[in-house]
Amino acid sequence: MGHVKEPKGVDFIIESEPLTEKDRKEISKFIVDYKSAHKKKPRTQKRKKQPS
Template structure:
């Protein structure tokens, strides 16, 4: 695996602006909603699964 080297005179330092309180709240709500949806999974009973031989 090769490493990416910085060209001379160029810095790859990325600094994001700080999040506002509203942004933090929206992100937290989004993550919570995704986690709650993730736990709801449709399960198919084994009797309905047909296996081809």
């Protein structure tokens, strides 16, 4: 496997703007809502095979 070089004039480094407090709250609310709506169902235990 070789090393990937950046083509001339292309920068692979991405610098995003910092989140505002409003954005942070919206993202946190979305995560809480998503987790509550998509909770995993509790696993049931497998039955043991009864000897014949």
